[in-house]
Amino acid sequence: MRSPLLTALALVIALPAAANQIVLYDRQNFSGRSLTVDRQQPNLAYQGFENRASSVYVLEGTWEFCTQPYFQGNCRVYSPGEYRSLGGQQNRISSVRPVRSGGGGGDGDGWSPGAAEAELYDGQNFQGRIGTLRGPTPNFEPLGLNDRVASLIIRRGTWEFCTDANYRNNCRVYSPGEYAQIWGGQDDKYSSARPVSGGWGSGGSSGGIPGGGWGGGSSGGAPRIRLFEYPNFGGRSIWLRDAIDNFEQINFNDKAESMIVEGGEWRLCSDANGQGNCQTFRPGQYPILPGGLRNSVSSAYRR
Numbered sequence: 001m002r003s004p005l006l007t008a009l010a011l012v013i014a015l016p017a018a019a020n021q022i023v024l025y026d027r028q029n030f031s032g033r034s035l036t037v038d039r040q041q042p043n044l045a046y047q048g049f050e051n052r053a054s055s056v057y058v059l060e061g062t063w064e065f066c067t068q069p070y071f072q073g074n075c076r077v078y079s080p081g082e083y084r085s086l087g088g089q090q091n092r093i094s095s096v097r098p099v100r101s102g103g104g105g106g107d108g109d110g111w112s113p114g115a116a117e118a119e120l121y122d123g124q125n126f127q128g129r130i131g132t133l134r135g136p137t138p139n140f141e142p143l144g145l146n147d148r149v150a151s152l153i154i155r156r157g158t159w160e161f162c163t164d165a166n167y168r169n170n171c172r173v174y175s176p177g178e179y180a181q182i183w184g185g186q187d188d189k190y191s192s193a194r195p196v197s198g199g200w201g202s203g204g205s206s207g208g209i210p211g212g213g214w215g216g217g218s219s220g221g222a223p224r225i226r227l228f229e230y231p232n233f234g235g236r237s238i239w240l241r242d243a244i245d246n247f248e249q250i251n252f253n254d255k256a257e258s259m260i261v262e263g264g265e266w267r268l269c270s271d272a273n274g275q276g277n278c279q280t281f282r283p284g285q286y287p288i289l290p291g292g293l294r295n296s297v298s299s300a301y302r303r
Contacts, residue, residue: 020061020098022078024053029084031055040097043069053093056083064099064160066171067092070260070285071196072233075162075171099160099167099196116157116195118174122148124187125180136194139165149190153178157195165191172232175284183231183287223264223302225281227256232287234258243301246272256297259286265303270296 020039026032026049035049044050050069058080067073067089076089077099086093116135122128131145140146149161154176162171163186172186173196181187229235229252238252247253259268261283270276270293277292280303288294 021059022063023057024049025055026052028054037096042095044094050094051091053086054090055085061098064097065089065093066095069094071095071097071173077167116159117155118159118193119153119155120145120149121151124150126151126153133193138167138192140191146191147188150182150187151180159193160196161190161193163189163191167192167194224262225266226260227252228258229255231257233260240300245299247298253298254295256289257294258288267301267303268293268297269299272298274299274301
């Protein structure tokens with residue numbers, strides 16, 4: 001009987017050469033159904049593998065596994081090796097992606113010097129500027145930034161901020177924009193940050209996922225959005241692929257607080273039938289809807 005390692009290697013040989021590659025298994029000790037991945041997967045539900053991974057071979061590259069779609073939730077980094085059990089992340093993985101393994105210049109993850117910049121503030125609403133990051137920063141402590149970030153502005157690139165040094169523990173991804181508050185219990189908690197590839201609005205590839213197309217502000221891809229009832233993509237959510245004149249019809253009136261636009265341009269309005277305060281959104285992630293629309297969306301239209 002062929003060993004799991006030989007099976008995994010056979011899968012690699014059968015595929016085109018790739019800089020990063022993993023094989024996920026839905027049982028411990030590399031058994032059961034498997035899924036080979038060679039690029040970022042923001043939502044494993046598209047492959048029918050969400051919350052199923054129990055063991056993994058990391059064959060090439062350094063990978064980040066997260067317990068929620070779109071690289072949210074509890075995220076951990078795995079270097080090449082055999083992982084017969086995923087411990088606390090077992091049967092909880094919802095998204096995976098290759099990431100940088102250390103500092104320095106670009107190494108194939110989509111980041112290069114000069115392509116990323118993040119401004120940090122120790123007060124909400126951009127009060128008390130404390131520093132600017134332009135590259136991977138594995139430990140905020142030497143810079144006097146540890147557990148101080150209360151708001152931030154992403155000038156360039158897509159960034160991952162983590163609550164522990166060396167990009168560990170609870171990590172969140174921020175695309176270009178202004179974040180007047182840090183939600184999700186992470187205010188004054190960040191200890192490391194780095195530019196990452198494949199984020200919303202960063203020009204990353206959609207990885208061949210059906211319904212993708214959130215990179216680079218492009219309106220390509222299958223037009224659809226996902227609305228969430230809490231900030232930072234929490235709580236109940238709904239998918240929209242077509243216009244809705246009145247959210248009362250879908251029991252989601254005045255409930256949306258955050259949103260992910262996966263394709264197309266969408267106009268959201270505070271009143272039914274396209275009336276009231278209306279704003280247009282391109283592909284990207286919106287952890288908090290603008291003040292005039294937060295808990296106020298009543299209709300939505302594809303443009």
